[in-house]
Amino acid sequence: MKTPELIILAGSAGAFHVIYELVKKLPASYAIPVVVVMHRGKKQDNNLEGLWNNASEIIVKEITDKDEIKGGIVYLCPSDYHLFIEKEKVFSLDVSEPVLFSRPSIDLTIQSAAEVYKSKLLAILFSGANQDGALGLLKSKSLGGETIAQDPNEAEVDTMPLAAITLNAVNKTLKTKEIELLMLSFAK
Amino acid sequence: MTAQVKDSLSDDDLLSLINLIKNIYGFDFSQYSKSSLKRRFERLLGIKQWTLVDLKTTITNDPSFFDVLLREITVNVTEMFRDPAFYKSLSLNVLPYLDSYSRIKVWNAGVSSGQELYSFVILFSENGMFDKAFFYGTDINTEVLEEAKNGIYSLIDMRSFANNYVKTDFQRAFSNYFTVGYHNSTIKSQLKKNTHFSIHNLLSDGVFNEFQLISCRNVLIYFEVELQAKVIELFIDSLCLFGFLCLGSKEAVRSKELLSRLKVIDSKQNIYQRIK
Known part of the structure; x- marks a missing residue:
């Protein structure tokens, strides 16, 4: 596939370690900005940024409102905020009502990213226990974006990837190892 | 599906x-x-x-x-004691300083239905500083200001507020501050006496008083950067020298000029002090 301009890694229950391991494999020079959106316990924002940063070659940064989106950085969505992407390619945070009981809502982030990046967006949905993300992927797919679900057979909780697959919102279903190879194939 | x-x-x-x-x-x-x-x-x-x-x-x-x-x-979602660590930091880093004033004026901008303002009221009360403080809550929306004046919250909301309150490590029982009914809890009237709620538009209205403490958390996220800077300037101009400004923990002061007028008191909780 062609090289995307933005990659979103999203998930909920059972996704944390899979995404963490992926981020650890990215080289510091990875040119594509990567955005991580996970449902986390509202109170457990105990310095994820520091932990991931120490374990990774690439810079990991928790998003501050209106940060410019740049390559060479993995951006973490802060817990208890929705995350949007503006067409000027800056992040906006929002504390409006949860969607599908979730804040951040994966759907909202992917939808807003899809409107900005269109076919240049790669969105990957991992393990999770609800249906958040499926509509976001569908929107991205309809705008020409690449949409991938983690193989439900491999996912710790298959509800989230299955919901997206059932909705026909997914271009490819891949195992974690294949997702890793795909992401590393974009590294120069 | x-x-x-x-x-x-x-x-x-x-x-x-x-x-x-x-x-x-x-x-x-x-x-x-x-x-x-x-x-x-x-x-x-x-x-x-x-x-x-x-x-x-x-x-x-x-x-x-x-x-x-x-x-x-406009987004009016708010809760009492959102980010307990913020209230701990206020107790530790800001209130002892403010205690040296004989009168303390607090402005909660974008007060919505009042949850944060009443959290401040409780915080001051716990620190024995309620009587010398006055709390101004402003918003652009008349309907939510009425709710703020009433101070009535559903029992479902109260449960999550109480959870936050416990994490602030304050000593008293949260229920002390409310009159509890079947479906709602109401802030006790003695806690409302030093409060005033009124319309103020951050986009077009100016300085209306001089404050020792201004809090505006998770309002600036709805503005573009230029408007954010204009509003932060309004806040700094509305503070007395060495007064404190609290923003949401994921909001940033990006203007160097504005930053030069502020000292960072707590970078994680985003608390500043006006130094010029």
Whole structure:
């Protein structure tokens, strides 16, 4: 596939370690900005940024409102905020009502990213226990974006990837190892 | 499951709505964060089951719709003691300093339905500083200000507020501050006596008093960077020298000029002190 301009890694229950391991494999020079959106316990924002940063070659940064989106950085969505992407390619945070009981809502982030990046967006949905993300992927797919679900057979909780697959919102279903190879194939 | 991608507003649709609202109601959303704003309009269309044309017709023909619009478009979600660590930091780093003043004026900007202002009231009360403090809550929205004045919250909300309160490590029982009914809890009237709620528009209104403490958390996220800077400047100008400013923990002061007037008191909780 062609090289995307933005990659979103999203998930909920059972996704944390899979995404963490992926981020650890990215080289510091990875040119594509990567955005991580996970449902986390509202109170457990105990310095994820520091932990991931120490374990990774690439810079990991928790998003501050209106940060410019740049390559060479993995951006973490802060817990208890929705995350949007503006067409000027800056992040906006929002504390409006949860969607599908979730804040951040994966759907909202992917939808807003899809409107900005269109076919240049790669969105990957991992393990999770609800249906958040499926509509976001569908929107991205309809705008020409690449949409991938983690193989439900491999996912710790298959509800989230299955919901997206059932909705026909997914271009490819891949195992974690294949997702890793795909992401590393974009590294120069 | 049927596949459905919701119709979304285009950039031009959004721009035309912003212009119409400015012309008819005189309220200017043009420097609001567009992605968030767009979603609020889409949400409103969904709730009302309206098309864009329906919405524009209503705006054009119904002056009373403005309050409804403002209420639905601006985000009024708030809770008591959101981010317990912030309140701990205030107790530790700000209140001892403020205690040296004989009168303390606090401004909660974008007060919404009052949850944060009453959290401040409780915080001051726990520190024995309630009697010499006065709390001003302002918002652009008359309806939410009425709710703030009433200080009535559902028992469901109260449960999560109480959870936050416990994490602040304060000593008293949270229930001390409320009169509990079947479905609601009401802030006790003695806690309301040093409060005042009024309309203030951060986009167009200026300095109206001099404060020792200003808090405006998770309001600036709805503004673009230039408007954020203008509002932060208003806050700094509204503080006495060495007064304190609290922003949301994921908000940033990006202007070097404004930063030069501030000292960082707590970088994680985003608490500043005016130094010039």
